[in-house]
Amino acid sequence: MKKKIVVLTGAGISAESGLRTFRDADGLWEGHDVMEVASPGGFRNNPELVLDFYNQRRRQLLKVRPNEAHLSLAELEEFYEVAIITQNVDDLHERAGSSRVVHLHGELLKARSTQDNNLILDWKTDIHLGDRCEKGSQLRPHIVWFGEEVPLMDQAIRITKNADILIIIGTSMQVYPAAGLVHYISNKTPIYFVDPRPNIAAGDFKNLTIISQNAVSGVPVLARELMERI
Structure with a gap:
C-alpha cells in the first residue's frame, strides 16, 4: 500500500x-479593498466590478502554465x-x-448559480451581468468569498x-x-x-x-x- x-x-x-497573486503588499487586491471584490456584500453593491475583477484573473490564468x-x-x-x-x-x-x-x-474556471450553490458550471470565458444558470439566476465566480x-x-x-x-x-x-x-x-x-x-x-x-x-x-x-x- x-x-x-x-x-x-x-x-x-x-x-x-x-x-499574479490577488493580494498586494499593502493588503489591497489589485488596488481594491478586499471587501469590494471578494465578499457577498461587494457583489451585491457592484456586481460589474466584481465580475470584471475575476474576468481579468481568469484571462491571465489561461495564459500561464x-x-x-x-x-x-x-x-x-x-x-x-x-x-x-x-x-x-x-x-x-x-x-x-x-x-x-x-x-x-473555489475554482476560477468555474461559475455557479447565485440561487443554488450546488449548480456549478465549467466556465473559461468572461462572466457578464445577464449570464444566467438554467434556473434563471445570475451566475457568479465559483469562489469562496470572505x-x-x-x-x-x-x-x-x-x-x-x-x-x-x-x-x-x-x-x-x-x-x-x-x-x-x-x-x-x-x-x-x-x-x-x-x-x-x-x-x-x-x-x-x-x-x-x-x-x-x-x-x-x-x-x-x-x-x-x-x-x-x-
Missing part, C-alpha cells in the same frame, strides 16, 4: 508560473498516494497531472488526518481555516515546509524540515528525495 502524502499549497507556487513544482508533485503519484489541498483558485495542479486536488477557496463558509473544509480535514507525510508550499499558513489543517496530523507525521521566507521555525512543530527555497527550486529536490526512499 502506498504511503499518503498530503500537500498544502498557496499563492507562492502559482506566482512562480507568472500568475504549470511550473516545475506543479509537475514534480504530479510525478509523486507514481510512488505515493498524493492529495493536494490548495488555497489557490487556479487549475495549474490539474494541468500538471495531479489527480486529487481539493480547492478550498464571510462565506468553506464547503470542502471537512473533506480537507479528513484527508489531512490520514497523512503519512505533510508538505506545505508557498503559503504563509496565516489564512484560516486552511492554516488550521496542520493541527490535524499525527505528532509523528513529518512536515516539509518549502518557502523562501519561512515564517515558522523548526521548533514550532515536531518532525519539521524547513526548505528555504522557492517552490520551483525546492519542490523538485524534495520530490526526488521522497521518490528515492521507495
